[in-house]
Amino acid sequence: MMQTWPVRLLTHEYVALVLRLYIGGLFIYASMYKIGYTAEFAEIIASYRLVPYWMVNFLAVFMPWFELVCGVLLIIGFRAKSAVVLIGGMLVLFTIAVVINLWRDSPIPCGCFSSVEDPISWWTAGRDLVWVAMTVHIYYFDKILHLENHFTSKIEKIA
Amino acid sequence: MDRRNTATSSPSPRPGLSGERLAFQLDTLFETISELSQLADPVVVMEQFVLMSMGALGTAQGLLAVQDRLTGESQLIKRGLPALAEKQIQRALQILSGKLGDTGDILSRQALVVTVNEHNQALGLPDDVHVVVEWYLDDRRVGLLGYGQKINGSPYDRHDEDFLLRLASALMDALAVAYVQETIRGLNETLMSRNKELQQALQVSQDIQASLDRRYFHFKAVCDTTSELSANLHVSTLLPSFLLSVMGTFSAQQGIIVLWNRAEQTIDKVARGYSEENVPSLDAQRLESVFRELLHPPFIPSQGKKHFLILDEEALKNLELAEAMEMGGAFFVDENWYGLIGLGNCLARTEGVQAEHELMSALLQGFLVGLGNALAFETIETLNADLLQKNAELRQTLDELQQSRQTITLLEAAGQRISTMLRSETMRIKRVSLFDCLAMALVSLVLALVFNASSPGGISLLPETWGQPRPDFIDVPWARLKHESQGALFLDARPVEFFNQQRIAGADNLPLNLFDFVYAMRFAMLDPDKDIIVYGRNISRRYDELVAAKLTERGMANVRVLEGGLQQWLRNGLPVEP
Structure with a gap:
């Protein structure tokens, strides 16, 4: 069954590539500040009031690097499926956290890219949902310019 | 034919003959016999007999002929007779021989005077022959004895006939002996020649034997050599x-x-x-x-x-x-x-x-x-050897081929397995994998820990309150009394956004993140003995304990933490603001 051109356009692999690069770059960019300012990021996590106090510092140390690794792997296309799933999962958690704090009416910044930001809002949650949608798109339609394809294609030829 | 007298072997002297003549004849006869007995050759006997008998008879003409009936050979001795007489004598012998075949009554050693003092017409002998004696030696040999006229011209008388018969008898005896001797001599000669031939044959046989021996030796040598070489x-x-x-x-x-x-x-x-x-x-x-x-x-x-x-x-x-x-x-x-x-x-x-x-x-x-x-x-x-070597090489090649085939089979199986593994691996890396996720988390964790440990901006992974002594707590009813009597300073340790959102009435904000700045600005001159009640904590942070600890470090002696915090305060319905 022939697909209509808008569907084909939306589901095109180049669109997925662009989204992949965007999301990957976004996470790399977001991790830069958090890695450099671990203590501030810990305060951001704590401000969400969702994580037990004994786990806040650990997450502040671990999360930025996790975002960086996932973003880098997503961009270069190595274990991209797993990376995009993890990024999507993180975005879902972030969105939930934002929604919860919006529901609590917490006067906290998002803390996504820096510690000095406007307080979270439904726009923040909507933005996160858009990013989640992008990861879904990437998950299903991203196929080209993967680093591992460079090897797997040869392996597939050999196999 | 006129048969006048015959004699067989030894006729006796006749009476009336004179003694001298008789003696002469006997002497002649004796000499003849003696002479002839010494002779072995019949021809010589005949020749000698003719001469002696002619002399004894006193005649100049004599003949003696003998014929062998078996062979047909004849021998003729004649004296004083012409050469032409030979044919007549031969013919007479033929007649005589034929007559012997006709009559068949002739005895051996028989002689008979057939003609005396006259020409014998029956036998056709020459005219000069006046006395003819036929003699028969045996069945085989017959002969004629003839003499011419006596020299003195006297005719032959009966004594002469007797004498002649005796001579013929002596002749036959001598001839018989001579023939026997001749036969013996002939036999001897034959025997000698046979002996000679036999010796020659023996020599030839010996030569042949030697040649055969040599040939046998050669043949044996060749056979031995050939058999030895053939093996x-x-x-x-x-x-x-x-x-x-x-x-x-x-x-x-x-x-x-x-x-x-x-x-x-x-x-x-x-x-x-x-x-x-x-x-x-x-x-x-x-x-x-x-x-x-x-x-x-x-x-x-x-x-x-x-x-x-x-x-x-x-x-x-x-x-x-x-x-x-x-x-x-x-x-x-x-x-x-x-x-x-x-x-x-x-x-x-x-x-x-x-x-x-x-x-x-x-x-x-x-x-x-x-x-x-x-x-x-x-x-x-x-x-x-070449074939065996090639066979061995071929077998080795076959073994190698077999091994290669097994190796190829193994390699094919391994290749198939590797291919399957690679295919599954490529499929796997294109799918979401829990392992990948965990690996990424682990890598991130390691990087984070390493960076945090080495960075000057690193933070402690454990809560700071775990390393501090437990602060003094004050319960809400007691704090209420303090609040109502304004006997204590209430400090909100939370960030300013939360302070601004809701606080205990009359409380001051001393946020942990801005503690040094705010303390220096507003609370540096505070009486160290002032009762201070600190509150503000949530699931993620214990701001009250941290701020209380810092205040204690600054020398504040009566710093307490509100037990249950703002939530307990609110539950007791105590005043908050705004």
């Missing part, structure tokens, strides 16, 4: 075997045999009886020149030609192969294989050169057959 299928043992056999056959003390492969330029040489320094040296060049001299280029034997050449002493000397070589031969199997054999110091050379050459030819022929077989066998052995 020998290796050139290396064939050559010495043949050489020793030939040396033994010719009783040679020295011998050498050389086999030259012209194509491969290899020489097999065997020498016997030579000292080490005297062994003839024969290299390929020398053999080339020898065979070029013996044969003619290109040394290829023509069809049907002998494959050997017997070399006599002279030829060997000309070739200058070795000293004192007496017999030898050159041979060739084909255009590649040539050979020489030479024998020296032969001890017994009694046989002729021809026989030796024949023997050597026979031996060489047998040897060439054996040599051809040996060379063919060696060729077959070489081919067999």
